[in-house]
Amino acid sequence: MSDTPVLELRNVTKTYQVKQGMFATPKPLKAVNDVSLKIGRGEVLGLVGESGCGKSTLAKILLGLEQPTEGQVLVDGKEIGAQNRSELARRIQPIFQDPYSSLNPRKSIYDIISLPLRVHNVGDSASQEKAVREILDIVGLPARVMNTYPSQMSGGQRQRVAIARALIMKPEIVICDEPTSALDVSVQSQILNLLGELRREFGLTYLFISHNLAVVEHLANRVAVMYLGRIVEEASVEGLFDRRRHPYSDALLQSVLTPDPGMGVPDTHLGAAYPNPIDPPKGCHFHPRCAKAMPQCSQAAPLTVPTEDGRVECHLYGAQAPTA
Amino acid sequence: MTDTPILSVRNLTIDIPVGGGTLHAVRGIDFDLNRGETLCIVGESGSGKSLTSLALMGLLGKKISRRADRMEFDGIDLMKTSQRGMRKLRGLRMSMIFQEPMTSLNPAYTIGDQLAEALLLHKKVSREQARARAVELLEKVGITAAKSRLSQYPHQLSGGLRQRVMIAMALMCEPELIIADEPTTALDVTIQAQILRLLVDLQKELGMAMILITHDLGVVARVADKVAVMYAGELVETGPAADVFGAPAHPYTRGLLRCIPVPGKTERGAELGTIPGIVPSLVGEVSGCPFRTRCDHAVDACRQPIPLREQQAGRHSFRCVHPDGRAASPQEVPA
Ligand SMILES: Nc1ncnc2c1ncn2[C@@H]1O[C@H](COP(=O)(O)OP(=O)(O)OP(=O)(O)O)[C@@H](O)[C@H]1O
Ligand SMILES: Nc1ncnc2c1ncn2[C@@H]1O[C@H](COP(=O)(O)OP(=O)(O)OP(=O)(O)O)[C@@H](O)[C@H]1O
Ligand code: SF4
Ligand code: SF4
Ligand SMILES: [Mg+2]
Ligand SMILES: [Mg+2]
DSSP states (O other): OOSSOSEEEEEEEEEEEEOSSSSSOOEEEEEEEEEEEEEOTTOEEEEEOOTTSSHHHHHHHHTTSSOOSEEEEEETTEEGGGSOHHHHHHHEEEEOSOTTTSSOTTSOHHHHHHHHHHHTTOSOHHHHHHHHHHHHHHTTOOGGGGGSOGGGSOHHHHHHHHHHHHHTTOOSEEEEESTTTTSOHHHHHHHHHHHHHHHHHHOOEEEEEOSOHHHHHHHOSEEEEEETTEEEEEEEHHHHHHHOOSHHHHHHHHTOOOSOTTSOOOOOOOOSOOOOTTSOOSSSTTGGGOTTOOGGGGTSOOOEEEETTEEEEOTTSSTTSOOO | OOSOOSEEEEEEEEEEEETTEEEEEEEEEEEEEOTTOEEEEEEOTTSSHHHHHHHHHTOOOTTOEEEOSEEEETTEETTTOOHHHHHHHHHHTEEEEOSSGGGTSOTTSOHHHHHHHHHHTTSOOOHHHHHHHHHHHHHHTTOTTHHHHTTOOGGGSOHHHHHHHHHHHHHTTOOSEEEEESTTTTSOHHHHHHHHHHHHHHHHHHTOEEEEEESOHHHHHHHOSEEEEEETTEEEEEEEHHHHHHSOOSHHHHHHHHHSOOTTTSOTTOOOOOOOSOOOOOBSOOOSOTTTTTOTTOOGGGGSOOOEEEETTTTEEEEOSSTTSSOSSOOOOOO
16 A cells, blocks of 8 residues: 555545524534545445434535535545646546436436546547446346336346446545445345455445444445544544444444344444534533533533544543553 | 233235335234334335334324224234323323434423423323432433433423433333334434433343344344344244244245345455345335245245245244255255
């Protein structure tokens, strides 16, 4: 692996101005709050965290669909803003959650998959057709589906079409935002196998966003845990799943329901005090729900502390840690 | 168990007229549910799980036809109960939590009014008592500052909060049977665990029977006493959770269990099991085993009527031509 990360975020913040009432003055909402991340070539970075914590916003920034309010996004060490937009679109492609609404129902599968080629004027129609045939083969669809429409396909087939569309430009980085959560488990496993295969075969790099932690554990090699716009822990997949540090990571992993009958539903010890992102709790954003909160947690925000294979942001660790 | 089941269903069949003919969406389902017991229905999207629960609640659309040899709730024949009788039963003794919370919350009324109404309609209580009960239940489902929520409208709540309100609403009358259709699918895993715990606790506390519909095998394993696996409108396997997970008999059930990565068991990054192929169309005549287009054990006999195989004195049963759910020369990779 080369030293320059293929994708890097440096102190990226995205602030939305949101109104809470019709005549209220807008207030800032930090959907992404000073996030720094690196993804090496060929890595799968899993991004987890509860609904509304900023995962999709982060994905949109990486795809150039949203501009960061502050901070920089770098691809191969070069800042994104400085690069040609279409060049970037070629290198970073998305796969979204819903294979039902993300495909235009009036376009044939051929039109859908070849669209990026036509938009970017890649090759003539003969070479475009060849490319579509190749990519269909790679994602495991028969060539005859080219002339069919999304409504005639199953959920898994549609998600394969979405993957084919993302891969036809031969991107280096694929941003997957909940790529299998709308699918049956019998179909989910096919897509996960396919993503794994494509990574091994083409050295693809993924940012993989999912609520399903078992799936993240299966596919990712690094994991970042997000809470209210901040990355509160980042580690290798073993580091996180076998030795998590942050209390929120712990609650998250506690709530994974493995298919073991008779074990009952675990107690996450998480309070129900859902935070308001417009007015986040002072100090550590997580303190009102944290079972391990200490007096300083409601006073000062914890610093980022490096760990053996990542980092954590919590008063329990580092120089600030309580000496017991 | 000797007590008579609170819910008993035999040969439930649901047909829907569609453009090209009749969709045989649910075909001959049998199950029993005892008081205080949880049945989880799991299965492929479109296999008829929601229709089955709507049929039990008497909420199928007018065009949809429902037949059954028996469909009894505490000895009451649901097939013969009038619309009015069903409405009464629904509020008072059986209630439902829907897949999409917005379908059962009225955007024009406050949370407090909707919760109170659920009780006022069916029980002789004052408005104050009804509101007090609403606050009590909102607190139970983990909503902080419950009193102040009463004056809020559904759209002012997050998805997770709405789902909790739905659960509180379903519990207002302390029903004897609760049917929850994917109650946690749209929620975060942490909230999912909290809500499931709550449902299980309340169910034990109130002695309710529960039918929980879900895609999530983890949820099933942790919550179910009994499991029913549906495929293309049929119940292909039913049994106690420990048996269905420990010794799955139907090839589809075994296939499903191989598809999911299991933390601590499945090697990270290893190839997962798959069930290639798609669900058959259920429009027009349906015969034989509906799983045969995807089954590694299929033989010619799978086109004929499929026998029901019973194990453990009928507690665990499945439908397959093979007595043990496997062909003599299996092509299936072991789990
Ligand atoms: N265009 C927007 N305008 C205002 N606020 C927004 C906008 N987009 C997102 N937000 C807010 O930013 C926060 C982060 O949203 P985001 O969609 O990134 O969350 P997420 O982690 O992807 O959640 P989920 O798991 O539910 O998909 C939320 O509080 C959301 O309401
Ligand atoms: N009102 C209706 N009109 C026509 N077809 C319907 C209707 N309701 C359901 N169906 C069809 O009946 C079948 C069973 O639907 P049902 O909603 O019970 O599935 P399900 O098992 O709940 O699926 P999911 O897991 O996706 O919720 C599906 O093929 C569905 O398309
Ligand atoms: S800083 Fe304090 S409140 Fe925040 S996670 Fe750590 S222990 Fe909990
Ligand atoms: S072996 Fe035949 S009857 Fe048994 S599940 Fe397979 S297709 Fe159905
Ligand atoms: Mg999102
Ligand atoms: Mg359903």
